[in-house]
Amino acid sequence: MAAQGDYRLIGSLPKIGIRPVIDGRRGGVRESLEGQTMGMAKAVAELLTKNLRYPNGKPVECVIADTTIGGVAEAARTAEKFAREGVGVSITVTPCWCYGSETIDMDPYIPKAIWGFNGTERPGAVYLAAALAAHNQKGLPAFGIYGRDVQDAGDTTIPEDVKQKLLQFARAGLAVAIMRGKSYLAIGGVSMGIAGSIVDPDFFESYLGMRVEYVDMSELVRRIEEKIYDEEEYEKALAWVKQNCKEGRDPNPPARQASKERKDREWETVVKMTLIIRDLMVGNPKLAELGYLEEAEGHNAIAAGFQGQRQWTDHFPNGDFTEAILNSSFDWNGLREPFILATENDSLNAVAMLFGHLLTNTAQVFADVRTYWSPEAVERVTGRKLTGLASNGIIHLINSGSAALDGTGQQSIDGQPAIKPFWEITPEEVKKCLDAATWHPAIREYFRGGGFSVSFLTKGGMPVTMSRINIVKGLGPVLQIAEGYTVDLPEDIHYFLNERTNPTWPTTWFVPILTGKGPFKDVYSVMNNWGANHAAVSYGHIGAELITLASILRIPVCMHNVPEERIFRPSAWGAFGPVDSVDTDYRACQNLGPLYGRGM
Numbered sequence: 001m002a003a004q005g006d007y008r009l010i011g012s013l014p015k016i017g018i019r020p021v022i023d024g025r026r027g028g029v030r031e032s033l034e035g036q037t038m039g040m041a042k043a044v045a046e047l048l049t050k051n052l053r054y055p056n057g058k059p060v061e062c063v064i065a066d067t068t069i070g071g072v073a074e075a076a077r078t079a080e081k082f083a084r085e086g087v088g089v090s091i092t093v094t095p096c097w098c099y100g101s102e103t104i105d106m107d108p109y110i111p112k113a114i115w116g117f118n119g120t121e122r123p124g125a126v127y128l129a130a131a132l133a134a135h136n137q138k139g140l141p142a143f144g145i146y147g148r149d150v151q152d153a154g155d156t157t158i159p160e161d162v163k164q165k166l167l168q169f170a171r172a173g174l175a176v177a178i179m180r181g182k183s184y185l186a187i188g189g190v191s192m193g194i195a196g197s198i199v200d201p202d203f204f205e206s207y208l209g210m211r212v213e214y215v216d217m218s219e220l221v222r223r224i225e226e227k228i229y230d231e232e233e234y235e236k237a238l239a240w241v242k243q244n245c246k247e248g249r250d251p252n253p254p255a256r257q258a259s260k261e262r263k264d265r266e267w268e269t270v271v272k273m274t275l276i277i278r279d280l281m282v283g284n285p286k287l288a289e290l291g292y293l294e295e296a297e298g299h300n301a302i303a304a305g306f307q308g309q310r311q312w313t314d315h316f317p318n319g320d321f322t323e324a325i326l327n328s329s330f331d332w333n334g335l336r337e338p339f340i341l342a343t344e345n346d347s348l349n350a351v352a353m354l355f356g357h358l359l360t361n362t363a364q365v366f367a368d369v370r371t372y373w374s375p376e377a378v379e380r381v382t383g384r385k386l387t388g389l390a391s392n393g394i395i396h397l398i399n400s401g402s403a404a405l406d407g408t409g410q411q412s413i414d415g416q417p418a419i420k421p422f423w424e425i426t427p428e429e430v431k432k433c434l435d436a437a438t439w440h441p442a443i444r445e446y447f448r449g450g451g452f453s454v455s456f457l458t459k460g461g462m463p464v465t466m467s468r469i470n471i472v473k474g475l476g477p478v479l480q481i482a483e484g485y486t487v488d489l490p491e492d493i494h495y496f497l498n499e500r501t502n503p504t505w506p507t508t509w510f511v512p513i514l515t516g517k518g519p520f521k522d523v524y525s526v527m528n529n530w531g532a533n534h535a536a537v538s539y540g541h542i543g544a545e546l547i548t549l550a551s552i553l554r555i556p557v558c559m560h561n562v563p564e565e566r567i568f569r570p571s572a573w574g575a576f577g578p579v580d581s582v583d584t585d586y587r588a589c590q591n592l593g594p595l596y597g598r599g600m
């Protein structure tokens with residue numbers, strides 16, 4: 001295992017390349033603009049390095065072109081430098097007129113934006129419009145950034161609206177660049193006919209630039225039996241688990257309950273499964289020291305899924321512990337970047353989790369979208385009325401595995417419950433997350449091989465975004481997004497509703513923000529329009545960032561409740577219709593086709 005905070009995957013982290021473009025005419029014009037143009041590039045680089053971090057916690061790196069770009073030779077030199085430096089996202093800046101198609105970034109795989117200075121001494125906005133027209137004509141989508149208010153020629157500040165767009169674009173662009181070239185590792189096959197676990201390599205290749213690796217679950221048996229894991233780490237992990245993972249009540253009828261000895265053996269197995277699945281994903285140099293050179297390499301998996309049900313769980317302990325711990329921001333080695341591991345090998349939910357993780361650097365909650373409770377139904381079964389945020393009804397998110405312990409809501413920002421990037425989490429908060437969770441023997445009517453499911457109740461009051469990718473034949477992938485809040489219910493209401501389900505699994509009570517229209521007419525409609533059995537829950541209202549990301553990948557967003565003013569997509573979308581129309585997005589995405597080819 002690489003040291004805490006180190007990026008664990010192969011390939012260096014993509015940098016952001018800044019391209020200062022300029023009017024190429026020497027003998028007055030160019031010379032007068034050099035300082036201001038380079039100044040804009042430096043200011044953008046500083047903004048990005050100060051505000052953005054990679055998922056490993058290190059500040060994002062920017063590379064500025066060696067010179068301003070006045071024509072095609074300098075554009076080509078810059079492209080060469082960017083390729084050498086591992087640039088994955090480009091931002092062009094200019095205060096003046098420059099030669100449109102002669103200066104643009106032509107790499108079709110690099111997400112791109114252009115900031116055209118809003119001044120009038122020189123025509124930066126005229127270049128912006130000309131360059132965007134060229135991008136659109138060539139099918140190389142670019143985001144246009146044009147400040148709302150005119151700035152003076154000598155003003156070196158970046159206005160707030162420009163900053164906001166630069167950051168939103170850069171976050172999404174970096175997510176695209178980071179996932180490119182990585183793998184989704186499918187451990188096992190299709191779980192109980194769940195469509196998301198019919199893992200589709202064409203989707204990963206064409207839309208995400210990723211590959212799919214497939215490993216049979218029997219590989220876990222081999223590694224357990226032949227001790228192909230770091231035994232020292234295993235002892236450390238087991239001791240940590242004994243100390244930190246409280247065993248909760250056994251929900252099974254006495255006749256089905258496993259003996260203490262059997263449960264102890266199951267704990268040992270699930271800890272081994274955790275080390276092994278992590279090693280399968282990202283490799284482990286310790287295995288090379290043990291002579292397992294091939295196994296030490298891993299699968300370069302930025303996300304994975306574990307089939308579990310049923311062939312594994314009918315005989316062996318389930319994957320709930322493994323999934324919950326790997327998805328969390330901490331384990332026996334301390335705080336670290338969460339892994340992305342979907343239960344039931346639901347690769348499409350894994351992708352939603354991956355998007356959420358790369359946009360926020362935080363851990364993600366994987367859940368079944370289990371029940372819509374109308375206010376009337378709640379009153380009927382509990383005799384109590386839902387109030388406050390919950391008064392229009394609630395959605396019960398609950399699944400046996402995969403919910404990160406960060407989902408307890410026991411971390412905080414300004415005194416409010418939150419899920420933070422691992423480097424902002426304190427050891428006290430780790431303890432609080434662990435203390436808020438209990439580990440229950442798996443329900444044996446579902447999981448014949450036993451195991452342990454984590455149970456917790458997510459704190460209310462967190463802004464969260466629920467999202468999901470679905471694949472529709474003839475259309476391809478679509479993304480659905482619902483921004484909303486986690487809610488606290490009065491204890492007796494929670495108790496009644498939860499007891500009717502599987503109370504030894506983690507519960508999140510979710511309420512979407514309603515718009516009164518379409519799928520967001522009411523809470524029922526959000527549930528009724530959800531396209532699959534699962535959702536990924538990410539801390540914060542990140543719908544706008546998800547929309548920006550999806551537009552770069554050309555995945556249309558079929559359902560969202562993000563206000564129009566936060567929507568930011570490439571300029572070409574404007575030619576397909578109004579921003580608030582889903583149809584606009586469908587047609588723009590279809591016209592461009594998937595970022596890495598038209599495979600679907």
Ligand SMILES: C[C@H](O)[C@@H](O)[C@@H](O)C(=O)CO
Pocket residue numbers: 309344368399400446533534
């Ligand atoms: C135990 C059950 O099979 C659950 O795992 C099942 O209802 C699901 O989670 C389906 O997504």
Ligand SMILES: [Mn+2]
Pocket residue numbers: 343344367368399533534
């Ligand atoms: Mn499920």
